[in-house]
Each structure stands twice: as C-alpha cells, then as structure tokens.
Amino acid sequence: MAHPADDPPCFPQLPTLLYQVVTFQEQQETMPVTNFRIPERYEYQTGFAANLETEAIKGALPIGQNSPQKCPYGLYAEKISGTAFTAPRWENQQTWAYRIIPSAAHSSFEPAPSGNRLKTKFNQIPNQLRWDPFDINADVDWIEGLHIVAGSGDPALKNGIAYYIYGATKSMNEKTAMYRVNLVNDEPIRGYILELFNGHFQLPELGPIGSNCLANARDFQIPVAAYTHDSKSTWTVVNKFCGQLFTSKQGHTPFDVVAWEGRYYPYKYDLGRFNTIGTISYDHPDPSLNTVLTANSNAHPGTAIADFVIFPPRWLVGEDTFRPPSYHRNCMSEFMGLIEGSYIAKGAGSGGFQAAGASLHNCMSSHGPDVEAFDKASNQELVPVKVGTGSMAFMFESCYMVGVTDWGLKMCQKVQKGYSEESWGGLKDLFTPPELPFRE
Numbered sequence: 001m002a003h004p005a006d007d008p009p010c011f012p013q014l015p016t017l018l019y020q021v022v023t024f025q026e027q028q029e030t031m032p033v034t035n036f037r038i039p040e041r042y043e044y045q046t047g048f049a050a051n052l053e054t055e056a057i058k059g060a061l062p063i064g065q066n067s068p069q070k071c072p073y074g075l076y077a078e079k080i081s082g083t084a085f086t087a088p089r090w091e092n093q094q095t096w097a098y099r100i101i102p103s104a105a106h107s108s109f110e111p112a113p114s115g116n117r118l119k120t121k122f123n124q125i126p127n128q129l130r131w132d133p134f135d136i137n138a139d140v141d142w143i144e145g146l147h148i149v150a151g152s153g154d155p156a157l158k159n160g161i162a163y164y165i166y167g168a169t170k171s172m173n174e175k176t177a178m179y180r181v182n183l184v185n186d187e188p189i190r191g192y193i194l195e196l197f198n199g200h201f202q203l204p205e206l207g208p209i210g211s212n213c214l215a216n217a218r219d220f221q222i223p224v225a226a227y228t229h230d231s232k233s234t235w236t237v238v239n240k241f242c243g244q245l246f247t248s249k250q251g252h253t254p255f256d257v258v259a260w261e262g263r264y265y266p267y268k269y270d271l272g273r274f275n276t277i278g279t280i281s282y283d284h285p286d287p288s289l290n291t292v293l294t295a296n297s298n299a300h301p302g303t304a305i306a307d308f309v310i311f312p313p314r315w316l317v318g319e320d321t322f323r324p325p326s327y328h329r330n331c332m333s334e335f336m337g338l339i340e341g342s343y344i345a346k347g348a349g350s351g352g353f354q355a356a357g358a359s360l361h362n363c364m365s366s367h368g369p370d371v372e373a374f375d376k377a378s379n380q381e382l383v384p385v386k387v388g389t390g391s392m393a394f395m396f397e398s399c400y401m402v403g404v405t406d407w408g409l410k411m412c413q414k415v416q417k418g419y420s421e422e423s424w425g426g427l428k429d430l431f432t433p434p435e436l437p438f439r440e
Ligand SMILES: O=C(O)Cc1cc(O)ccc1O
Pocket: 285, 286, 287, 324, 325, 326, 328, 334, 345, 367, 368, 395
C-alpha cells in the first residue's frame, strides 16, 4: 500500500485500468534509442478529465489552432477521437497529437495466432465461481500472457465488457508495441484488466459526501509529453481487434508524440491514495461507497456498465453490527480479485480467496460470508478493529450478466471445485422461535 507521499506508486501488480501508463514509463526507461527527449524523472500533470496540453520541446504545440499549414518542427498533426465528434461537450474526449510520423504509415495488418485466449465468447452460468491464483507461464511476454476470463457482450457492437488476467516473465520483444510492457529487473508481473467496449470511466458523484473523499481528482497522474526519434528501425505493431490479434510493420517508432493537447489520454491512480469512508455508527453501507471509477450505462441513472470498487485497509467501528458484507443476491454481477493480502468474509474452502485469484457472483447468485466468517463476525467483541492491513481486494460490478470464457472455465484449470458447498453448505439452522401459545 502506498503512503500518499510515495512516488512512484507501489503496486507491482497494478489492477488494470492503469496499465497503459505503466507501459509508457517502462518504455521510457528501457528502450535503446539514439535520439530522444524524455524527462530524467517521470513527470506528470494531475487532475481528472481536464483538457491538458504538454510539449517535450518548447514550441512544438501550435498556438491557438490545431491544424496549421505546417506544424512546428516538421511534425504531423494527428487527432485521436475517444468519443463521437458530436458527443456532448462534458463527455467529449479527443486529443491532438503532434508526432514525427503519423500512425497511418504502416503495412497492412495480418492475422497473428492468438488461439481462443482473447475471444469474447462467454458461457453464462448461475453458479458462484472462484478461481485459485492464475499461473504466470514461463517465457511469455505481456501480450502472450493476456487472457480473457469473463465478460459480456460484443466488441463489434461496442456493447459490453471483458475482464482479463495477465502474467509475464519477460519483456516484450524490442521494437514491438500495442501497449508496451517491459519488466523492471526481469521481475515477473501479473494483474487484472477491465476493458469497456464503449464509453469511459468517470469519477462517481459524491452526493451528500461533499466535494472531497474517495478518489480525489488531484491524485490522477497524466504523463507529460515524451518521445523517441527513430525513423530507421522496423517496428511491429500488434493490434487487438474484436477478439483476435493482427500485426503490421512500420519503419518508425510509434512512441514519437512530441506534444499533445486534449482530454483523451492515459492516466494512473495509486489505490493507496483512496480516501476510504464508512459508518461511524452502525450497519454496513453498500460497497458503492468504495467506488474509485464508474462507467455509467446512461440508460438508468446510477446503474453502471462497470463500477471499479476497492476494499482498502480501513477501520470497522460499527456498534451492534454484523460487520462483514451480509448475505446477498444482486441484480448486478460481481467479479472480485485480490491484489494482495486477504479479504473480509472470504477465506474458507479449498484454496480460499487468494491474491491473484478471482471470484464471480453473477446476476442474482447468492453469496456472502462463509461459515467461518459468519461465526467469527457474529460473536466477536465489537471494539474498533482495523481490517485489511496490507490488503487490497477489488470488485468489478456490472449491470450485465457476466459469462465465463472457455479458458476461464476449463482451460486455465483454476476453478475451485466445491466452492459454494464448502463456503455455505455448513451454515446451520439457528432459528430459535419463541414457544408458540397452545392453540385449540
Ligand atoms: O463481498 C462481496 O460480495 C462484495 C460486497 C461487499 C460489501 O461490502 C457489501 C456487499 C457486497 O456484495
């Protein structure tokens, strides 16, 4: 867990959303280049959803216009649209990049083998599911170690979500990009990814909480412009497109953006900075109180395509309260993962809920504390307790029914047998009604 002052953030197994920026950093750190302009220390701008501008060379960003007849320093202007041109102003996301060679300069994309591991075919099943920690295979880079576990919908219709896990033991081949992930000191990496087939994450409304708490806008970090200048080597660009990989070649680095301005950019957020709040009186508030980011469905206010929710270290002080999450059936689907440590309310059963594992409680599937957690929480002395020290569990909560890929169900061989029986099969009938008056 990072202390707020720690920099860089300390999660080696970054949960998802933020991986783009990690790759950006690694690229800066390790790529051998002949001519480059990158900061000695990683530098960031901060905020959330702000229109930003940054230039690695003073004067590289045109002033007062996007498309001058000739861009400064012989750069090309390239616009990246993250929303329809005509999306409402508050949600419109686009960026003007000023780069050495436009991204269009590449050979045609050819299919590349990726088997089924990125296919968006989902088996919908009502059972509660839990996975042992996923393997990190030997001798794989980030692209090869990427698998869809679960999800919903169809990327071709831009409607749905996909949940991935990844594990890698080596850096990506030199001069290959999709994103670019290099390992620091050859340490293996693993993590979870949530992909939206449409839309973008926003900070949740705070309502009566007020103008601070949860994830504060100032803690989101956006890289300043940095580039490499290499128009000689051959690069392979990997394109993940509707469930399969394609590759193309180009004679220049894709990491060549010298300046940019706009609202469509990668950012990172250190979960250790989350300002967790909870009850200071009684009862267990809904986990929506722990939402870092939300992607709204727009169909129904407050109903998310995906909420990214975390369970950081926190104090539990509720009086006369069953403190863990209660038994629950949810019309939203809950996919959980554990970055490190342990999670309140789960643990028993073959293997338990372990870091780098996962669980899925699909739409309306019953779940809650296992027998052991129920006994403990029903009988513990209700003094203030700090829970989750050294832990970080998270949940992707979605209004969609979330299915499991063939890989997630069978090929990964991590689904725990007997999860539901072992967790809840032993719950006893504790009902002790008062003696009824005798009736004729
Ligand atoms: O553990 C879970 O299932 C997630 C969860 C957490 C919580 O605090 C309340 C409800 C809930 O579903």
